[in-house]
Amino acid sequence: MWKIFNIEVYKIFRRPRTYIAFAAITALIVIIQLGLYVDGDSYVDFLMSGLKDSFDFQGKILNGYLVCYILLQLLLVHVPLLIALVAADMISGEANMGTLRLLVTKPVSKTSFMLGKFLAASFYTLLLLIWIAFLALAVSTWLFGTGDLIIQKNVYVVQISQDDVFWRYAGAFAFAFLAMLAVTALGFFLSVFSENSIGPIVATISIIIFFTIMSTMSIPLFQHIQPYLFTSHMVNWKEFFDEKLDVSDNVIKGSIQNVQQLYNSAIVLGIYIVVFVSGAIIIFKRKDILS
Amino acid sequence: MTEEIIQVRNVSKFFKNAKAVNDLSFSVQKGDVYGFLGQNGAGKSTMIRMLLTLIKPTKGSIRIFGNDLATHRIDILKRIGAIIEKPDVYKYLSAYQNLALFAKLSGIAPTRSILMDELKRVGLSGREHDKVKTFSQGMKQRLGIAIALVHEPDIIILDEPTNGLDPQGIADMRNLILHLRHERKKTVLVSSHLLTEIEQVATRILIIDKGKKLVEGEASTLFDPANTIIEIETANNENTLLKLQESQWGQYIQPISGHSVKLKMHKKLLPSLHQWLVQNGVEIISIIPRHSLEDLFLQVTSGKNYVENI
């Protein structure tokens, strides 16, 4: 399996299309950072407009931590597309190139083959997220400095002390990796069914869009199934950015408001990953390679 | 008795309602160049894919090196090299990178010099580091051969290896097969619809049609150069026939059919016949030696004569 993993990682990073994702992410993040650098105060005024009738804010609201949060909110909705480009190509791409039939005739078990490929796709996902973390967090804090993080949720505002923020980002990125791994697993699963990459890529993105719509619409019918959709859980990295209060309504530093929600979401995402990958392996082992 | 290195017993493969391979049994002996023949859609590629575990048989058993393929897949595949139709490799990698990658997958870790030697051996010297997307079909085929051979397999399986090759490429492939058999002592299973090529290299032949075996046997007993059919088309076939009947060639004459005069004789007499015809003023339009294998093939696949296990 590790032999396959090494070979697959080598192949992934030899293809120009892999770097498109990194370039696209970089361009997006840089443009947003530039915009905020030039005109961030106006954006902050807009963000805070709901509160400014009652409150004055002193201190650096527009800091690297807030910029990172804004970037994650915008990007993590679109990163699945970039992941699908690689994950949904893992098997179908080989079939399309005609290399699948040569690979399967090599003395490697089909299970190891599939696991090695999935791990390689996961590694790509991990590197993509690390790159996002570097640009969104490290570069933003370098450009904008650090400070307390103020986040507006639907019904309340959360302010997190700057010395209480970093570990939350570490947790959020780890959770986001798990969420993106679910996307990777879905793309990988769909890749088994096709001999060209376009179909699985489009199918992966379509499913994510469809499920995301179902996850976000407040229709009673959808609300029954929302807890079971992986897209409902993918956004819960945000739970790292909410704090508990004690009985005197004092913020408990280092706390997470809804830890159980995080665990539940992580478990749901983990189940989806296992189901998709297992399904891909079982189907591949039974499949006739006719390409 | 020579060891049977591949044993296929009552193998069938059904796709939905179509029987691609139907209760097929055959065996390949060690050192054979086993010619696997059939029309397009006869089931050759399906059978080869089953040998390479790309496809699972619906019924039957396959044993290679004395072991069941289903349960000893990895051990068996370590000793097999294959080219399946047009060999496709990674176009965005170089020849060297492709070969190194597939060598690793085959379970070996050859040094740089070994890989370079392999590429030189297949005539890719000087192009090792060029991206495969710049290669011609023949060069890709040669790279495919290097990949199939790099781990020194005991069996080489070639499925339609001459597809897309020019005459020189076809000749090179023929020479390779002969080299593999005679110098490197490999067992080769080659499927093709180019009868002339198979005829020149095969030691044993299997002809299938609609997934069923029609003929299997030693090449020497299936087609004999002494029984070559010579078809002669002339400006006046009747006149030519009369002249031949009165000559030493009369013993070889076959019943006339169509627009040509047929003789059945040893292939090596053809130059003499040609010379005699010219000397006797026969205006030759064409003179074509019809190979016995082609005859046999057409005969069996047209359904006129099924001959089992000669």
Add this chain to the structure above:
Amino acid sequence: MKLLFPFLVFIFSLNTVQAQDAATLVSKLKEKLQKVHDYEAAGVLKTDVAFIKAPAGKIIVYYKSPDKFTLKRQGGISILPKGGMNVNMASMMSFDYLAIDAGEAIVNGVNTRVIKLLPKDETSELILSTLYIDPLKLLLQKVITTTRSNGTYEMLMSYDKYASYGLPDKMVFSFNTKDYKIPKGVTLEFNDADKADMEKMKNKKGKVEISYTSYIINKGVSDALFK
């Protein structure tokens, strides 16, 4: 009838005396507070609003007579009620006013005199200021202020080490808040909130508590700090 006139004179005199007492009390308090020309105070600020979860943070408060005041958080962000929080005691009384005695009240277990200050300037931003003064210790226990732009707010003080300067150890600043509304497109959260949370958010009172840990009094404060 013969007794009515002297009675009315007596009542009027009493009021006059009490009015004088109110103004005098305020003046005395003002005089005490004006002994502090400047200070630098360290403390902890906690914003307590139903729809804001904010951690307590260390602050430094600077005051310079007569009306320079600034609050700086040491790193981080301060969320303060609109209109600023000029919680300086002396500034409560730094305008032309008419002092009216409004009786007595107990605040924090202390008997206080309730004195209403009406600004004489009718265009003043300040409409009314009600002071609850401990007459014995000359300490301002509570102030309720109504302004034109920022509504009504209340300050509740408690004293300890710095009582002699009239500087509180703890101050609670209470105010009204407007509904918190934000478009979902900003939060990108599309699930409705917990019902319990929603109920809690309806509380429209907010508080800011400052607990002072130390004062540096009359040692000089640079004007640059107030820019």
